[in-house]
Every structure is written in structure tokens, then in C-alpha cells.
Amino acid sequence: MAATSSFELTPNRYVGCNQPCFVIAEIGQNHCGSIDLAMRMIKLAAELNCDCVKFQKSYLNAKFTRSALQKPYSSPHSFGATYGEHKAALEFSEEQFVTLQKYAFNEGIAFTASAMDKKALEFLCKINVPFIKIGSGDCNNWPLLKQTAEKCNKPIVLSTGMQDFTVVKQAYELIAPLNHRLCVLHCVSSYPTPDNDVHLNVIKHYSNAFPSSVIGYSGHENGIEISLAAVAIGAKVLERHFTLDKRMKGTDQKCSLEPNEFKQLITSIRRIETAMGTQTKARRESEMECYRKLGKSIVTAKTIEKGTTLNDEHLDVKVSQPPGIEAQHLYTLIGRKTKNNLDKECPIQYSDLE
The missing domain is CATH 3.20.20.70 (Aldolase class I)
Incomplete structure (x- = not known):
């Protein structure tokens, strides 16, 4: 105590x-x-x-x-x-x-x-x-x-x-x-x-x-x-x-x-x-410049057609411009269907998914 x-x-x-x-x-x-x-x-x-x-x-x-x-x-x-x-x-x-x-x-x-x-x-x-x-x-x-x-x-x-x-x-x-x-x-x-x-x-x-x-x-x-x-x-x-x-x-x-x-x-x-400081772990304002430069996003590992059900082979994690969905959400995308055709290394947005 x-x-x-x-x-x-x-x-x-x-x-x-x-x-x-x-x-x-x-x-x-x-x-x-x-x-x-x-x-x-x-x-x-x-x-x-x-x-x-x-x-x-x-x-x-x-x-x-x-x-x-x-x-x-x-x-x-x-x-x-x-x-x-x-x-x-x-x-x-x-x-x-x-x-x-x-x-x-x-x-x-x-x-x-x-x-x-x-x-x-x-x-x-x-x-x-x-x-x-x-x-x-x-x-x-x-x-x-x-x-x-x-x-x-x-x-x-x-x-x-x-x-x-x-x-x-x-x-x-x-x-x-x-x-x-x-x-x-x-x-x-x-x-x-x-x-x-x-x-x-x-x-x-x-x-x-x-x-x-x-x-x-x-x-x-x-x-x-x-x-x-x-x-x-x-x-x-x-x-x-x-x-x-x-x-x-x-x-x-x-x-x-x-x-x-x-x-x-x-x-x-x-x-x-x-x-x-405090015991609260959070992304700090002073980190934002580095995050915008080096923060990683979920991108396509290959060309993906509209209507594809995503699995591990479809997804990768890279620094991308523009950024996509943050890397920690990768496993939540498994099983989701695409509603657009996506090129290889395309940063995935929630608007690309059903």
C-alpha cells in the first residue's frame, strides 16, 4: 500500500x-x-x-x-x-x-x-x-x-x-x-x-x-x-x-x-x-511529428479485387502516405469484405470495407 x-x-x-x-x-x-x-x-x-x-x-x-x-x-x-x-x-x-x-x-x-x-x-x-x-x-x-x-x-x-x-x-x-x-x-x-x-x-x-x-x-x-x-x-x-x-x-x-x-x-x-507525470500511458502531443512520419498502417500485401474476404495473406504493415488504419487493428480486419478494388501497398481505410 x-x-x-x-x-x-x-x-x-x-x-x-x-x-x-x-x-x-x-x-x-x-x-x-x-x-x-x-x-x-x-x-x-x-x-x-x-x-x-x-x-x-x-x-x-x-x-x-x-x-x-x-x-x-x-x-x-x-x-x-x-x-x-x-x-x-x-x-x-x-x-x-x-x-x-x-x-x-x-x-x-x-x-x-x-x-x-x-x-x-x-x-x-x-x-x-x-x-x-x-x-x-x-x-x-x-x-x-x-x-x-x-x-x-x-x-x-x-x-x-x-x-x-x-x-x-x-x-x-x-x-x-x-x-x-x-x-x-x-x-x-x-x-x-x-x-x-x-x-x-x-x-x-x-x-x-x-x-x-x-x-x-x-x-x-x-x-x-x-x-x-x-x-x-x-x-x-x-x-x-x-x-x-x-x-x-x-x-x-x-x-x-x-x-x-x-x-x-x-x-x-x-x-x-x-x-x-502521471501513470496514464497515452500518445503525447510531442510524439505526433514522429508518429506522422513513422507510424505504421495496414496496407494491402497484393492487389485485391472488390468483394474479397480478407485474410492474413492480403494484409501487411508499413509506413504509408497517406496513412491508413492503424497497425494494431490488423486482426480485426480478418474476415471483412472489400467493397473496392485495391492496388498493392494501398493503405486500407474503413471506407474500403463492407
């Missing part, structure tokens, strides 16, 4: 059945802690016709244990000596979030964030983001999912990286009875994701398993081809990380798309959507 759901994800923008793919530019923490850089990225995403920019909101003491925050962090992508210092350097304050939200509104693009803990969820609801994103790391966080579904009264977009289907199904069964406006994203949380770990067919599985939800894809692979394939097989929401330069510091930069790639992604998505 294919997914048939649709709902309003952001003001006047619906997602799901018969709707264009909703494209999220995941800025995440690729802003490197700079609000000026974040604003530049929002502006560019709007110019590229992305539907939404997304950040991440955490309150570190609510998300991490003290020991996790105190752990030394010596990665080349580190912004601090400990993991806590690193994360703190990348975390915007509430005031900065509101500033970015207003800036996005003025640029004409939707703004939201992943709620990485309960306090972050409360803050995002308070500033009235259009929908709540739940990241893969919280797909099995039942208290957070329950609070989001019960108390926020907003659509939910759920990523499912690092989980198996049993957990994803449990998450769905927890959320769906409480909030029907749910989008489930197939996701693999490796950065970048190897092609053989993507498994786009999970999108089809989700569509069958969760027909009351909108299904999408959050990609971390290199390039845009796999994301385009995801749209072609039914992803109605697509999330990709966005960066100004993949060489910048940060663990997500390498698997992100630069502006020229995002532009190509969105242009290609809209082209694919146009090409997908």
Missing part, C-alpha cells in the same frame, strides 16, 4: 501525495558558530529556492552527561579542547536563534531546527517554528518523541539513522496515534555514506509500512545523484546538509552540498517531478 498522506508542513506549503518535494537545507552547525556566516547561508538557501533552512538546538547539560562533556576532543574538526567546549562553541543562544528566525522570515524561507533534548523542544515550540525535526539520535528517545507528539501541536519530521526497522516502527506507533502529521525520513548516519550503505529501497518499505505518513530521505552521501534517485522513487521531503565550502572545519562539511550543487539538485528535482 503506497503512502497517500499529505499535510501542511510550513505555512501554505503542503507535503506528501501529489505535492512537490520539500527541500530542507540543513545548515546544522556548518556555520562554525558564526551568526554572520549563518545569515549568509540562510540568504543563499533562499536564493537557491530551498523550502526551508534547518539548524540544531541543544542545551548541553540536558543532552550530555557531565563526563561526556568533559571528554577530551582532539579531532581536527574540534572547536575546543573538550567535547563540551567544542559543542558550546557551535551552539547559538536563544537570542541568536530568534535573530536567525527573523532573518529567515525576511528572506522568505522557512526556519526550523532539530530539537536535541526536551529543553530545546520547549524553546522551539515557544518561538513557534513551523515543524519539529527529531534527529536520528533521538529516534529511540521515547520520552522526547512522546512530548513532541503530545504537547507541541506541530508536524514532526523524524530521521531514522542508526536504527533498525523494529525501532522505527515503534517510534511510528508511538507518534502516529498522537500526531498524524508525521514525516519519516530514511537516513544513514555515516558522513559521508558509502553508496552500498544507502539502501534507497527502504523508502519504498517505509511507504508501504507507514501509508498514513509522508516519507522522505535525509542524505549524507557525496554528490546529488542518490538524492535525485530518492525523489524519483517517492521521497516527498529531502534533507541535505548545506555548506559554503566543503573544506571548512566541521565533521558535516565533507558530506554537505555547496551552493552550486544545491542549485543543480533543486533544478534536477523539479525536472524529475515534471518528467514523472
